[in-house]
Amino acid sequence: MRLLSRARALEDSGKKVIRMEIGESDFGLPPPIEKSAIEAIRNGHSGYTEAQGLLPLRENICRFYHDSFGVSVDPERIFITTGSSGGLLLLTALLLNNGGDLLLPDPGYPCNANFALALNANPVLVPVDARTGFKLTPDLLQECWSSNSRGLLIGSPANPTGAVYSNQALKELFLFIEANSGFLLVDEVYQGITFDPLDWSTALNVSSEIFIINSFSKLFGMTGWRLGWLVVPEIACSDLLKLSQNFFICAPSIAQHAALAAFNDETQAIVKGQADTLSKRKDFLVQALRDIGFRVDAPPSGAYYVYAKLPENSIRSEEFCCKLLEKEFVSTTPGTDFGENSSQDFVRFSFTQNLSVLKIALERIARFLGNSTEI
Numbered sequence: 001m002r003l004l005s006r007a008r009a010l011e012d013s014g015k016k017v018i019r020m021e022i023g024e025s026d027f028g029l030p031p032p033i034e035k036s037a038i039e040a041i042r043n044g045h046s047g048y049t050e051a052q053g054l055l056p057l058r059e060n061i062c063r064f065y066h067d068s069f070g071v072s073v074d075p076e077r078i079f080i081t082t083g084s085s086g087g088l089l090l091l092t093a094l095l096l097n098n099g100g101d102l103l104l105p106d107p108g109y110p111c112n113a114n115f116a117l118a119l120n121a122n123p124v125l126v127p128v129d130a131r132t133g134f135k136l137t138p139d140l141l142q143e144c145w146s147s148n149s150r151g152l153l154i155g156s157p158a159n160p161t162g163a164v165y166s167n168q169a170l171k172e173l174f175l176f177i178e179a180n181s182g183f184l185l186v187d188e189v190y191q192g193i194t195f196d197p198l199d200w201s202t203a204l205n206v207s208s209e210i211f212i213i214n215s216f217s218k219l220f221g222m223t224g225w226r227l228g229w230l231v232v233p234e235i236a237c238s239d240l241l242k243l244s245q246n247f248f249i250c251a252p253s254i255a256q257h258a259a260l261a262a263f264n265d266e267t268q269a270i271v272k273g274q275a276d277t278l279s280k281r282k283d284f285l286v287q288a289l290r291d292i293g294f295r296v297d298a299p300p301s302g303a304y305y306v307y308a309k310l311p312e313n314s315i316r317s318e319e320f321c322c323k324l325l326e327k328e329f330v331s332t333t334p335g336t337d338f339g340e341n342s343s344q345d346f347v348r349f350s351f352t353q354n355l356s357v358l359k360i361a362l363e364r365i366a367r368f369l370g371n372s373t374e375i
């Protein structure tokens, strides 16, 4: 956050900062979603909706799961939320109400630990590294599971590593957790931003007992509209409904109406094209970082970040990111934002800029590395 405000301050002072710390795409809103939003405003859809979300939107989501993955989901199991952040808050409130440990891979999305802390639960960070593709395995899980453990939250694709779990890997984790009477939450907010057709998946294919967190923020470029969804096991529906009514009343109405256009053919073709563009950027960035001395031992399979290990003789990540911003006006995120596991050795680079901008950024980073011993 400190780096973010510094990047903004530099921009305000007229510097051309290349923003590689950013967690939102540069593609803007797909036109069909924009059109749907404008119609919703004109038609006066500005009141509350049902707490669980508009039924036609939940039905669209069910159709999406059916047509894309062959999974049948009852709309009663879908909850439209205020961003996936709202969904994460609801689920942590539902599942960690009596405290206990929530296991989280490290590195991982930093807010997850804070949701657990806010509920007086205890986040337990489990170190993962490139040897397992930054993924948790049943062996790692077994080592850290204790009588206080309540459940596990993983991302697939994950932030900051872009790791994607295969259905087989998820199944192994789920069987372990089920045998220990725990719960498994899978954050799929980067679903659809994957680079291999085999990684186009949902944990719902593994079990309807897994809690799914999803969002319109990333794939549909709707970060500021604050809209996400949950898919939950049937048994959780009635308590979750009470929580969502009380916490939020409902998710933003205009955003829900806008999102009615998210799963139509036109929007789906647009976001598919964007994923192809991101894949090309990823290939460029991974190679370019390696060429200047970074290690990318487990390149991302999804999302729009490369989590790269700094060259051997480099300064540590926080200092690196601060000085790179001051000297070369390239804004990046230090690994320390994502956990404690060797995090001073890592930097996260977003590829939410077009290729020509990424090329300039890499020239600046190379120049900075060349001079950094004198800094």
Ligand SMILES: Cc1ncc(COP(=O)(O)O)c(C=O)c1O
Binding pocket: 023, 082, 083, 084, 085, 086, 109, 155, 158, 159, 187, 189, 214, 215, 216, 217, 223, 227, 228
């Ligand atoms: C892994 C992950 N989960 C959840 C979120 C929250 O997204 P939103 O609340 O916009 O849906 C983010 C945002 O960057 C994220 O990276």
